[in-house]
Amino acid sequence: MTQPVLEISGLHVSYATDRGPLRVLRGVDLCVGRGEITGIVGESGCGKSTLIAAILGLLAGNAGVEGGSVRLAGRELLDLPEPAMRALRGDGLALVSQNPMAAFNPVLTIGRQLTDFQYRAGIPAAQKRQRIVEMFGRVGIVDPDRRLAAYPGQLSGGMLQRVAIAAALLTRPALLIADEPTTALDVTLEAQILRLLRQTRDETGTSILFISHHLGAVAGLCDRVIVMYAGTVVEAGPVAEIFARPRHPYTRRLIAADPGHLAIAAAVPGREGIRTDLPTIPGRVPDLTDPPRGCVFAPRCLEAEAHCHTLPPPSGAVGPAHRAACHRIMP
Ligand SMILES: Nc1ncnc2c1ncn2[C@@H]1O[C@H](COP(=O)(O)OP(=O)(O)O)[C@@H](O)[C@H]1O
Ligand SMILES: [Mg+2]
Incomplete structure (x- = not known):
């Protein structure tokens, strides 16, 4: 495999708050291959924008990187001096934001x-x-x-x-980062922007990191998907695998809760009355000033067993280039 454009490993970031450190990223690992479009999905507040700020060297003043590595084309960014980082933002890295x-x-x-x-x-x-x-x-x-x-x-x-x-x-970036680029747009414009991003990759070979809470957009655009929950990567794999065979209980619940599924159900004749409510995932995102000791999703997981609450699950291979961090699926 050729060297990835972006390689993040073991990244830990906290925000200083009145209630103590908010441990917003805890051991994030991810890779973006050359010419690849990688999507990051996860509920609001799971740390997606913080991750991007860490890549770009634009973390808020109260944020601290506590460990890990962020490499762009093999070069470590976390200890790059600010002038070099600024030059890189005009050159190697580009951001398209929500607004x-x-x-x-x-x-x-x-x-x-x-x-x-x-x-x-x-x-x-x-x-x-x-x-x-x-x-x-x-x-x-x-x-x-x-x-x-x-x-x-x-x-x-x-x-x-x-x-x-x-x-x-x-700026001919090696990596284009798009953080919810279509969230403020209507669906027609969204479709146009998604086509544009794909065409850009096809024509220029630019690698893209695409952040969205719109699963349909990710399914249509990306080659690989990273699923984040409460500051950790719970599952990562090829897009078809993630949507056809989601393995982590959180991924399965996220897909089931996507409004796109409801639209599909509503469009099927005779099924109108079946489900019109938006299924939400019961429970709330854990307080990251005091993250759960075991699996982060265990407090909301219907399949959790006793050890899920006490031991963090390792991320293991569940298929080719497909990983998930769940005790239930790793023997
Ligand atoms: N500067 C900050 N100080 C304290 N908490 C913050 C700060 N920025 C973001 N947060 C908190 O960090 C968590 C992750 O936020 P964020 O990275 O924006 O998530 P996402 O982009 O996935 O919605 C949220 O709980 C958010 O409120
Ligand atoms: Mg965000």
Whole structure:
């Protein structure tokens, strides 16, 4: 196997809070292969955005990395000095966030900002503009002159997200990180952005880390899926395996609770009355100032046995490139 673009191992991150340290990531391991689209799913609050901030070196002031390693193309990022990290954010790593408005300065035109983003390219302004126009064509932005002259507030959310993706790609990143990039968009725009991400990977070979709580989007876009729960990876594997043969009880419950399933049930004639409520997973996410001693999911797991509450389960192979951390499935 070629060297992965991103390799995270044993990552521990805590936030200092009034109630003591919030142990938000506890031993996270994950890999993104070259040219691969990897999805991260998990309920809100499970640590997805914290993980991304740790990769980008943009953790909040009260956060501390307590151990582990984050390597981009073999290079350790956790002990990189801030200037080198900043250079990398303009070069090797790019982020597309949930709110594209926050990614732009409201008082500068789109053209000016996308020109500035290429400060490291060392090419004349006219050539930078030419690259932007080409990139706009690739992400389906017609009428580039008008968009370049516009201020961020003059563009719709969907258009601005396209511009944000174009801006990210202008730096030719080794890894594009998209944190809930379609959450603020309607379903039609979401489908367009997902197509765009896949096409971008197919054409440029950029690796993508795609974070979403929308399982349907992940199923349609990603090659591999990482399932996170309460700051840990509970299952990881090829997308078809995860959705067709989910092994961890949390993954199974997450899929069963996805509104997409309800839409499917509602669309089947004669089944309308069967289930219209949104099945939720009973119980609540554990308090991470005092994480469970055993399996993090045990307090909500219908299959938990006594030892699940006392011993953390090891992550073991359950199929080719498919791992899960559950006592019940590991002998
Ligand atoms: N700066 C912070 N200080 C304290 N707690 C935080 C901070 N940022 C996030 N958290 C908490 O950390 C947990 C994980 O948050 P986050 O990484 O944003 O999860 P996700 O992106 O999966 O929703 C949540 O409980 C959140 O409230
Ligand atoms: Mg988040």
